[in-house]
Amino acid sequence: MILTAALLSYLAITTLNILAAKLDPTTLTAGLLCLAAIFTIQLRHSQPGANRAPLWQRLTTLGTQALLTYLPIVVFHAEWGAMAGFLAGSLLLLLPSKVAWVAYGAVGLSMLVPPALDGRPALDSVYLCQSTLLTGLVVYGLSRLADLVRILHETRDQLTRMAVTKERLRFARDLHDLLGYSLSAITLKSELIHRLVPTHPQRAMEEVHDVLAISRQSLADVRMVASGLLDMSLEEELTSALSLLGTAGLEVHADIRLGTMNQQVDTVLAAVLREAITNLLRHSKASRCEITAVREDGRIRLSVANDGVDPTYRDPSPHSGSGLGNLSMRLNAVSGELTTTRGPDGTFLLLANAPVAPSRHPPDTEDDVLSSQEPAA
Structure with a gap:
């Protein structure tokens, strides 16, 4: 005008x-x-x-x-x-x-x-x-x-839509990483309780207490995700993962040598570990698992290896297969990287590397991450 x-x-x-x-x-x-x-x-x-x-x-x-x-x-x-x-x-x-x-x-x-x-x-x-x-x-x-x-x-309208989409993706990634692990643990322990009730009722009661604790923690995590205040600890997740894998009857070898690290990196690596354990319990027939979490030359290296990958397995769920892509995007945000390797003898290795403190301007390669997603193992 x-x-x-x-x-x-x-x-x-x-x-x-x-x-x-x-x-x-x-x-x-x-x-x-x-x-x-x-x-x-x-x-x-x-x-x-x-x-x-x-x-x-x-x-x-x-x-x-x-x-x-x-x-x-x-x-x-x-x-x-x-x-x-x-x-x-x-x-x-x-x-x-x-x-x-x-x-x-x-x-x-x-x-x-x-x-x-x-x-x-x-x-x-x-x-x-x-x-x-x-x-x-x-x-x-x-x-x-x-x-x-x-x-x-x-x-301005495009930025508003992008902000909404980004928040939806954050919420979806956090729910996937948290609930996938928690629900897998609840399912595993519930199956164990089902077997223990006839012969070891006291042990079954102990496992019921664990299931209740996991479910309460899951509810708290969901509330934290909704408020955007979620912080996780790699050391705490390692302790929980070792206990859960032991309950599942796996032979576990762990090498843990961690120091202090940035909270954002700590949360991302904890999410990586959760997804790795979730995939191991849901999609593999492993009998042995090796977990390494060490700090070397200003970087944190987290690896999870198992011997039970099924090369013919495909998750029929229409929403499966986004876990590793989500983790790659998380690691990219802290200047880290995620790699996965399948061995000819049925082994599977997930390796995550990240600096102790992320750079201020990490590379933006989200499109590359999305285009290179691999099926969960």
Whole structure:
């Protein structure tokens, strides 16, 4: 609206100049029609994306505007000069930068001629040239400003949608990492309780207490995920994983040598361990598991290896297979990396590396991570 108001103001000035010339009705009507045509063409040139129109269309409308700008000068002389500013602005809007600025300057200089032909002082020629160039800059600036405001609003909407999508992905990843592990543990212990009830009721009661504790912790974790305040500890997850694997009857070997680390890295590696143990319990027939968590040269190396991967297994769930992709994205956020290796003898190794403290600007390779997801093992 500001752009349209500015264009109408310039149009009104030229209209007043024409009316003051006291021309015959036919000439006056022709002049007003030319003004309306120039205004319509200028609105088209000032529209967002007008510079992306085919070249022949831009040259055609610019040529028409040039004719409507210069031909009436023969009749109206210097009073028509304000319309040359519209042409100068259109040239800046529609042509490539180098050509546009040269043409813009040429239009301004051409306005030195009409006052001179009328025998006016040189100061009038300078004034008309300067006002033409100024009008061109105003038209160009307001048109570009309107386009930038539109882009700003579109970008703000896109950023809002991206923020919502990012939060949904965070919530989904955290729920997957937390509940996958907890539900697997509850399922495993429930199966154990089912076997123990007839012969070892006291032991079954102890396992029931463990199931209740896991379920309460799962509820607390879900609430923390919803509030975005989830922090996890790798050492605590290691203790829980060793206990759970022992309950499942696996032979476990652990090498744990950890020191202090950044809380974000600690949480990410704890999530990696949870997913690794969840996958091991759900998708493998392992009898032995080796867990290594050591700090070397300012980096934390976490590896989980087992001997029970089934190469023919495919999870039929329509939402399966996102766990390792989620972990890769988490590790990428702390400048870490995740690799998985399948051995020909049925072994599977998950290896995570991350710095003790993440860099401020980790590489953004989320697309690569998503495109290289492997099925959970």
